[in-house]
Amino acid sequence: MSDAVRVLVVDDQALLRGSFRALVDTAPGLTVVGEAATGLEAVELAHRERPDVVLMDIRMPGMDGVEATRQICAAPETAHVRVLILTMFDLDAYVYAALRAGASGFLLKDTPPADLLSAIRVIAAGDALLAPGVTRRLIAEFAQRPEQAELPTAGLPGVTEREREVLVLVARGLSNGEIAAHLRLGVGTVKTHVSRLLAKLAARDRAQLVAAAYESGLVTASPRR
Template sequence: MTTVLIADDQALVRAGFREIVGSAADLAVVGEAATGAEAVQLARGLRPDVVVMDIRMPEMDGLEATRRITGSPATADVRVLILTTFDLDEYVFAALRGGASGFLLKDTPSADLLTAIRTVAAGDALLAPGVTRRLIAEFAARPSRAASPAGLPAAITGREREVLTLVAEGLSNAEIGERLHITTGTAKTHVSRLMLKLAARDRVQLVILAYRAGLAG
């Protein structure tokens, strides 16, 4: 059972998400937070698998809450799924730096919300082609974050470089396997090794590293 904490300052939004998540047999809402500070406190006490986190909340916003949750050893395994909109790019860049594993639009369909929660809970990252990848590309290319392309460690093999490039394109393990004519399991192994070698938390960070290394863009 995947446990979920919902953090949003609007009671109606929380109720809607609770109903949607509750409709899935494999998901369960274990708590609700109306502020970022409350989200941090509940994350520490409940240790949910995923926090569905709004950005604009009183006392402490979702960005700071995300940083505190992902940056604390006590909640390092808790994944954060940020709620965002197209016109909040700056917030998304900050969320990436803060350790968020995925992004959703406020008006996302119910089925997509459930899929996103499962994806993030599985240790993957939600890379919606029309939203997240565009934002990551812009974030990674910013001079303030990386003045010039950063090289990859010598330990990265040629095949792993190919896989990293395809991860940056937003391809799933199955799609990577099909493209490279390898099994899905082998593709997953390559991705896992890349995360280990590059000290990446998830696929979001792999994409950022790929852009910084000049493998995508």
């Protein structure tokens, strides 16, 4: 199990923590390295255990999941940690703040077990974004938030035309495989383009690439109402 994906489970409800732990621990290639009931405990355990993925509840007493995410993602010792937000509501206002704090994506707490396990694996691999059923709604809302992400995106300097095409499709919630099929490229080539975009835009992950695409004006959200 040395190469198993290490998971930290964070939720203020003991029953849910236990359920998530049992689910993850019985899945091949995954192992739970700790449980936390508060944001503060999550930060402390993340520093101690250095998990690959944190399943983060967003609403907790004291330090909430947003602040815990911010502290985990900002600290050099835990900068590699991927945070997957778990929420009861698909358009929970806290989700936007969590994504800006560095979370790699989010899922609903009633997501089918197989989908949750899959999400953990793809987030650990750095190739995840958001819950498929609400991706487009979320990023449309996300783009209309008044706060600006701290990304040097104006004009997308240094980004090639092909990279722009890839970035547009990333912003639409497509996976690398789907982007490859759409542009008739190899998956490896798409991964290279995404890696270059991450470097050029100083983005932590795909969630921040989505922000970059919208905030630069490359992609615009559909008008609501």
